[in-house]
Amino acid sequence: MYRFQPVRATFVRRSMTAALVALLNACSFAPGWRMPVVPDAASGQATGGASATGTHIEATAATPDIPVTELSLGLAQRLTAERKSARNRRVSRLLGAPPAYTVGRGDVLQIVVWDHPEFAAALGSAQNPAASKAGDPAAGFVVDQSGNLHFPYAGALPVAGLRTEQIQARLTAALSKYLVKPQVTVRMASFRAREVYVDGEVNSPGALPVTDVPLNLYDAIARAGGLRESGDQSDLVLVRGGASYRIDLTEMLAEGLSPSQLYLKSGDLLRVTSRDENNVYVAGEVNKPGVALPRRDGRLSLADALAQAGSINSSTADTAQMFVIRAGKDAPEVFHLDSRSPVAMLVAQEFDLRPKDIVYVDGNGLVRFNRVMTLLMPLVNTGLTAGIIAK
Incomplete structure (x- = not known):
């Protein structure tokens, strides 16, 4: 039985060594979005494909090169002015x-030829209001789907796209062949040809x-x-x-x-x-992560979003690492704000967010280390348990 003791001891040592190595590596690794600035020593530019307009932030090896723009009061005001303009x-x-309104297909015209009441018999629509339905046109002459108006003695007159006074002149000229100096009046009886549509957040x-x-x-x-x-x-x-x-x-x-x-x-x-x-997402070390909605006037600044999220968690947040991620046509845009200065909140008030922006507040070093320890403690406990069983 004692010949297996070295094997068990070796297993315990290896388990403890693995747990210790993982614990030491935790000092250099922590999950999250912490994105330290990596400047180039020679040029002062950020390495890793940084653009001339922003500083490159390295997050993880899998993260593509994304320029990060440092927020300032002037930049926030300029972006707002450009968008408004x-x-x-x-x-x-x-x-x-x-x-001017022009007659279209389906419109109904009221036409009166003075001193000739016989034309009233040709109105074409039911004169009994009780017999009509809600969708029936008003009494009058309907412009057909070909855009023509049919009137006794005048025949079919193309009237679509004409104003009422133009139709009146054409109808007078056509009736002049049969009547002496006809007096014609043309009015709109029902507007059915043209509509606009209102949809969305309205009551009707x-x-x-x-x-x-x-x-x-x-x-x-x-x-x-x-x-x-x-x-x-x-x-x-x-x-x-x-x-x-x-x-x-x-x-x-x-x-x-x-x-x-x-x-x-x-x-x-x-x-x-x-x-x-038009909401935005607020995540990270804030008291109430979730979505933030614009005000009734539609404006939503970075400060408004943080206020709706219950403000920054002063115990866990790294106030120097606040980011706004915005989807772009070719690549996302990332804005960085160091909110340790009181002036930074003025910048946050002037910086207008856009729909679907993501606001992220990173955690401080102690919180990050604690999270890593929480992930590693089950592994350490497993190694200790294995050692106890081996003894």
Whole structure:
């Protein structure tokens, strides 16, 4: 029996040695997102493919080369100004005088030929209101799907795309062949040809008819029941002619651009997005990790996001390692803020976050070491248990 004792002792020594080596390695390894700056001694530039605009941060061997931009007050203000300017330029193209309403397919016209009551018999729609349905057109002459108006003696007149006064002139000229100086009046009885659509965070989404009274942005929202509590005033999407335009109502007013000068056209789709769609993620050493929502005006700064997350955990956070990760077209953008200085909170207040940004606050060295120890203690306990059993 004693001849197996050296084997057991060797097993115990090896187990203890493995546990000790793992424990010592813990001093140089810790899980997390700590990304120390690695400057080049000769040039002062960051190594590992750093760009000229940012400092390269090395996280792990599997992390690609990503430039990290140091946040400052000037940079935060410049990014905000550039974003506002670009959006306002696009919105300015939508402003202008509304076009005059032209008759389209499905519209109903009210036509009166004075001193000739016999034409009233040709109105074409049921005159009994009780017999009509909700979708039936008003009494009058309906413009057919070919864009033609059929009127006694005048025949089929192409009227789609014309204003009512132009239709009146054409109809008068056609009736002049049979009547002496006919007096004709043409009015719109029902607007059925053109609609705009309002969707999203409004109380009554649906289609709105476009009439001879121009429909501006404010009117469309009001006729759709107004914005819901969850509606984001800073993120309205207008789809027109295959292109999307993002509209910020709050910013338009701040820049002196009146939303009442933005008129909707037939076929436009206006969508009011929800603030839930424009959230950001806050992770790391904060008191309440989760999502942060923009305010009613749509703005969400870095300071706002941290406040919604219960602020930084002063016991576990490394306040020098705060990052904002933003998805880019080719590569993600990473911004770094050293929040140890009180001035840094002013930078956080001026730095506007964008939807789906990720805010990460790294842990301090003691927390990181404690996490590694928590992972290694089962291994150490296993080695000790094996030694006791071997004895």
